[in-house]
Amino acid sequence: MSATLEESNESLRHAVRTRLDATPKDDPKMAGYKAVTEPLPEVEVAEEMQHVTLGYDAETMKDAKDYLDAMNEWREQFQAWKGDGLLAAEGTTAKFGTGAVRSDSVEEFRYDLVSPIGLREVARACAEGAEKYGDWNWEKGMPVHDLLNHAIAHIYGFLSGDRSEPHLGHAAWNLLAAIHSHELWPTLNAGTLRGDGCRAPLEEVK
DSSP states (O other): OHHHHHHHHHHHHHHHHHHHHTSOSSOTTSTTOOOOOSOOOOOOHHHHHTTOSSSOOHHHHHHHHHHHHHHHHHHHHHHHHHHTTOSOOTTEEEOOTTSOEEEOTTTTOOGGGSOHHHHHHHHHHHHHHHHHHOTTGGGGOOOHHHHHHHHHHHHHHHHTTOOSSOHHHHHHHHHHHHHHHHHHOHHHHTTTSOBGGGBOHHHHTO
16 A cells, blocks of 8 residues: 555656646746646546555655645646637647747757758858759759768868868768758669668669
């Protein structure tokens, strides 16, 4: 019975700490507030408490009650936010203190975290290539293995101490182009890339 109570207490502690960590300490209407859109976990404490009759000291009982009270308070606050419209409908995320909401369809991608310096050097490589060969020359089709070969050559050029050209920007461009080629041009890359277990390309096309 003691183990059952401890498991219940630990479940409550974890749920409350997780929710408290994920929630702003200030008024949710303040700017920068991002609502917690997932409902609070359902923790059936009442059923566990029915077994707590004798054999537990006052401190243990108080500990369980404190976490139960905190969970109840959280549920009330969650329902209040939902009622005020601060929590968006399913499929959207409340982002702003103004009440504006928008789709969460790009939450998987953090474009805002990409280095602008790195992108600048990729753009420089794009400009150099466009000047030499034309804007869309590379999209006529370049296989992954060739793009990776150039990327590796630029990386080793940089590692060797050569600063005669922006090797890292060119390496990054080739890597991005390799991703593009691998996703969009499977026919172009057929029979040129190793398979699972480092199998030679020729084994892949048999």
